Amino acid sequence: MESRFDEEDALRLVRTYEFPTNLEIILATPSDRPNNPPSDTVCFFWDQFLVGLRFPIHHFILEVFEIMWRAKATERLKLRAVEIEVATEKEVAARGLVPASSGVEGTQSAPEVSAARAPVHEAAGDATSSAPAGEETVDTIATACALTAFKLRHPIKMYLDRSTDMVMVGGRHPMKITYSVGFKSDGKITALYLNLLVNAGISEDYSPLISHAIITCLKKYNWGALAFDIKLCKMNLTSKSSMRAPGQVQGSYIAEAIIERVASFLSLDVDVVRKRNLHTYESLKFFYGSSSGEAPEYTLPAIVDELFTSASYFNRLEMVLHFNSCNKWKKRGISWVPIVYEVEPMPTPGKVSILNDGSIVVEVGGIEIGQGLWTKVKQMAAFGLEQLWDEEKKYLLDRVRIIQADTLSLVQGGLTAGSTKSEASCEAVRLACSILVSRLKPLKQSLEEQMGSISWDTLITQANLQYVNLSASTFWVADDTSSYLNYGAAISEVEIDVLTGATTILRADLTYDCGQSLSPAVDLGQVEGSFVQGIGFFVLLILFNI
Incomplete structure (x- = not known):
């Protein structure tokens, strides 16, 4: 394949990506194909594409009009x-x-x-x-x-x-992506340069934070040397708002588009290219720093292997190929993608009060938007106060009531975003419950010595008579090492009618490592809901006014 670089271009790439000076660098175009290049050759491919410029709209956001x-x-x-x-x-x-x-x-x-x-x-x-x-x-x-x-x-x-x-305010930020990617003949990517132009609209809104979010999710693959230039473009158009993983959705799509392009260029199976460029723990630590945690916490390779087995991926792949060879007007496809999502818990206040009748009122900085935050907080409050009993548990869940706080009752409520407000609110409530437990435990022990086993109502009645403070407030602040990574992977199989464009999702398999779930039913619903919302972004491109 003939080189299309002059000497100055080659030197610039060597300096940018810190390649050895004796490394041969060639520039490829979409019409070229590699002809068994030697292993010490890095091929650079240039391309560009658009994301979201057809004004994608979520139909699965909220149900009230x-x-x-x-x-x-x-x-x-x-x-x-x-x-x-x-x-x-x-x-x-x-x-x-x-x-x-x-x-x-x-x-x-x-x-x-x-x-x-x-x-x-x-x-x-x-x-x-x-x-x-x-x-x-x-x-x-x-x-x-x-x-x-x-x-x-x-x-x-x-x-x-x-x-x-x-x-x-509807829709995510549209952007134009121009990239140059370097890779070897086996599909291993060695360098990536990105140039992003983001349509920020007429006002700033969330746009200044979009760049970090894009790159954070883009780093789910080991790109070797990564460089990028992101510009926010002020337009005479409405600004786009933030909506469930703002920027991370686009960043993940950009990463997958580049992986697919490299595989297509090399005529390799895209599954091979994806797996070859997954992080090792060493490269993960280089890209994400302290957020990567300890080596056993990096579960993405195990998640992918488990997903392949549970979803019978390779068997289904053969069935898809057979179906496509036998059908002219309907075609099927199957694909898998990994995800790495970095989160950082935010400071959150919490307040737990026990009323005279034994009911428990909880206030937190997080806002319930359908993600189950109140459900988790309610469960955590009941769990925290039940620690008063070592053996026989008193089931207090039905006594807990969550009320929506305002900026007077909790002056530092903060922002409900980033997939961490539920756990932060739960931790604030747990700390508040611990304070109440420490106040009530001496009284409980004293009453048990006199009366034997006592009920919750009796304990609270006596606490009021003895002027025990039954309200506790906390402000939980994460430490500097509290950020961490979430891992997941998904397989989807779809069928497309090539005449009408009708698309049917035949099956979807999702695996997500959520650690120790605060509420498995809620978390399962969140995973399923995010998948459906993703369909709205990637499939539904135009909003029709009816």
Whole structure:
């Protein structure tokens, strides 16, 4: 294959990727194919593609077709204030948005936000079932609603229909990807250079954080030498919001597109190329640092092997090839992909109070958006308080009630995002329960010496009579080494009608290492839900207004 580089280009690549100076470098084009290059040759392939430029829309986000913001103006100690109820995961930021947007921040005429909270819908049990299309967006509609209530001195409710909402903030960030990838004849990738242009829209929104998210998930493969240049492009278009693994979805897709291209170029089985470029523990530690944990914690290769066995992958692959050879107008495909997702738990407050009747009220910084956070917190509160009994357990789950906190009751609620708020909220609640247990245990031992075995109600009654503090608040902060990696893999088999384009998902197998699950039923639902939501992103490209 004829080299298409001049000497200056070759030297630039050697410097960029720190290759040995005696290494032969050639540039390939899509029309070229390698002709048994020697093992000491690295072939560079250049290509580009688009992600999301056809405005992909999630149809599987939320089921309610109204977005509501409520605001109420009040007089409080001669200071004008507003309370806002905003469908967002970032109510703390919403509280600071109103004074800043009034143009008179810091003066007596600026509206003060006395409290911001996420709305709770009793039927749905979901604090943001009427939220905007994006999870973390603090929408300007909430600000407009609060300022209107402040000016008119009257409760105000504003809402958007779902179609308008999707036009305003729906969809992930579109981007244009240009890349140059170096690889050997056996499919081992040695270097990757990425140039990404991200459509950030008219305002910043979540866009400044999208770059880190993309690269974090892209690093699931061992690229050897990795270099990238990401630019956020300001456009005269609506900004895209964040929605379930923002940036990580695009990063994973970019990685798979490059792997598929290399396999196609070398005429190799893509399964071989994928497995060849999975991380060893040493390369994982190089790419992810302390988040990689200890060597036994790197379970991705074992997950892939187990998935292949449980899903009968190779048998099904042969069946797919046989089906395609026998059918002209319908074709099947089967593929697998790995995933590495880096998370970092965020600081979270928690408060547990025991009322006079023995019921338990819990407040946490996390917001229930249908991910089962309240279910896990409720289970953790019952588990934590049951530690008062060493042998005979008192089942307290039915006594636990979670209430939605606001920015007055918990002033440092933080952000519900990043797949860690549930575990962080549970840890904050566990610590609060430990404080209550330490207060109640001496009283319980004293009562048992006098009365024998005692019930929960008796214990709480006596605690109130003896003025034991039955409320405990904590603020859990993760240490510097608390970030970690999640591993998973999936196999999907689909059938496509080549005449109509109709696509049928025949089977999907997903394996996910969630460690020690706080609530297996909830976590299983989250894995299944994320798969369905992914279908919405990759298959449904256009939103039709009916």
